[in-house]
Amino acid sequence: MSEPTPDEPTPAEPTEPTEPAGPFRAGFAVLVGRPNAGKSTLTNALVGQKVAITSNRPQTTRHTIRGIVHRPEGQLVLVDTPGLHRPRTLLGERLNDLVADTLAEVDVIGFCVPADQKIGPGDRYIAQQLAASGNKPVVAIVTKTDTVSRAELTEQLLAVTELGRSVMAAEHQARAERAERAARKPRHRGPAAPAPAAPAPEPGWADVIPVSAVDGFQVEALAQLLVARMPESPALYPDGELTDEPELTMVAELVREAALEGVRDELPHSLAVVVEEMVPREGRPADRPLLDVRVNVYVERSSQKAIIIGKGGSRLREIGTRSRTAIEALLGTKVYLDLHVKVAKEWQRDPKQLSRLGF
Numbered sequence: 039m040s041e042p043t044p045d046e047p048t049p050a051e052p053t054e055p056t057e058p059a060g061p062f063r064a065g066f067a068v069l070v071g072r073p074n075a076g077k078s079t080l081t082n083a084l085v086g087q088k089v090a091i092t093s094n095r096p097q098t099t100r101h102t103i104r105g106i107v108h109r110p111e112g113q114l115v116l117v118d119t120p121g122l123h124r125p126r127t128l129l130g131e132r133l134n135d136l137v138a139d140t141l142a143e144v145d146v147i148g149f150c151v152p153a154d155q156k157i158g159p160g161d162r163y164i165a166q167q168l169a170a171s172g173n174k175p176v177v178a179i180v181t182k183t184d185t186v187s188r189a190e191l192t193e194q195l196l197a198v199t200e201l202g203r204s205v206m207a208a209e210h211q212a213r214a215e216r217a218e219r220a221a222r223k224p225r226h227r228g229p230a231a232p233a234p235a236a237p238a239p240e241p242g243w244a245d246v247i248p249v250s251a252v253d254g255f256q257v258e259a260l261a262q263l264l265v266a267r268m269p270e271s272p273a274l275y276p277d278g279e280l281t282d283e284p285e286l287t288m289v290a291e292l293v294r295e296a297a298l299e300g301v302r303d304e305l306p307h308s309l310a311v312v313v314e315e316m317v318p319r320e321g322r323p324a325d326r327p328l329l330d331v332r333v334n335v336y337v338e339r340s341s342q343k344a345i346i347i348g349k350g351g352s353r354l355r356e357i358g359t360r361s362r363t364a365i366e367a368l369l370g371t372k373v374y375l376d377l378h379v380k381v382a383k384e385w386q387r388d389p390k391q392l393s394r395l396g397f
């Protein structure tokens with residue numbers, strides 16, 4: 039492509055907003071991918087504001103947080119799921135149930151694969167689940183393109199395309215074999231029912247697109263591509279709304295994010311945050327309101343409690359300051375944050391404790 043000269047309009051950036059050509063579209067999309075694939079960061083980049091927490095620790099996303107992408111052509115309600123992964127604990131199983139339910143409800147699935155890591159068993163497992171999950175279009179998104187060279191990116195794009203072809207072909211074959219077995223089964227009652235026509239899976243991913251949430255490369259192209267896959271529909275949310283996640287959950291996520299900053303690898307799994315109370319302080323002048331926020335941070339062992347609290351309470355103070363600033367920015371009001379660390383033994387394996395903690 040040649041550089042446009044100063045008096046030539048840039049073809050990719052029309053100066054006047056143009057009327058959308060087609061009908062308005064709106065629907066749901068979900069980003070899946072192994073932990074750390076960049077789903078939360080991409081959600082934020084698509085929505086344009088921080089709504090999902092990000093961290094460089096795997097599996098920080100516990101709640102389904104929606105971000106809403108508004109465009110003249112349509113609206114995209116993004117559901118950010120926890121990393122789809124093999125269940126290890128009860129909590130893991132619940133996370134996977136959540137992912138399966140989410141997949142059934144959306145109009146398009148974005149499968150995130152980082153550009154800077156070889157496709158591994160985790161990606162293959164998720165790809166197989168997506169192929170088996172039905173006939174939803176899957177857009178493969180190669181994330182973090184800013185971290186690799188052009189040649190490496192090309193290689194990854196080819197590998198991801200090939201992964202799509204192979205899992206879809208295997209799924210197609212498995213379905214054909216199941217149908218054949220069902221047809222061979224002797225029937226004892228009634229006339230033979232015609233075998234239900236299984237929807238033929240697409241021969242690969244519906245699309246493959248490289249993006250970088252950090253430098254913005256192709257983020258808009260991805261938004262357009264996902265919106266185009268939505269059904270014709272009026273907008274599902276009022277313009278300007280970015281997320282329907284209740285404030286309490288967002289506040290809990292901000293504390294969780296602050297608490298995870300710089301701690302050992304095993305801690306994220308053992309950490310749950312519950313906002314006990316959020317009430318305006320009485321007797322404050324109308325122009326200087328203060329919100330009292332009481333938060334409990336649950337860990338599994340007293341050794342973990344000690345890590346969170348730090349020497350002489352130094353870490354807890356840091357967590358408090360960091361999350362208070364973020365909460366004030368989110369809610370637009372001064373906050374008094376009352377933070378407590380509690381031990382709830384083996385909460386990940388105990389269904390009663392899990393529901394008490396909101397899972």
Ligand SMILES: Nc1nc2c(ncn2[C@@H]2O[C@H](COP(=O)(O)OP(=O)(O)OP(=O)(O)O)[C@@H](O)[C@H]2O)c(=O)[nH]1
Pocket residue numbers: 071072073074075076077078079080091092093094095096097098099119120121181182183184185249250251252253
């Ligand atoms: N350089 C670069 N880093 C990125 C990009 N997207 C995400 N990251 C980093 O990759 C790490 C993981 O990103 P997340 O968005 O938290 O990943 P996730 O898939 O939501 O992770 P889980 O919540 O564990 O499932 C973070 O350290 C991000 O800053 C990108 O486009 N470029």
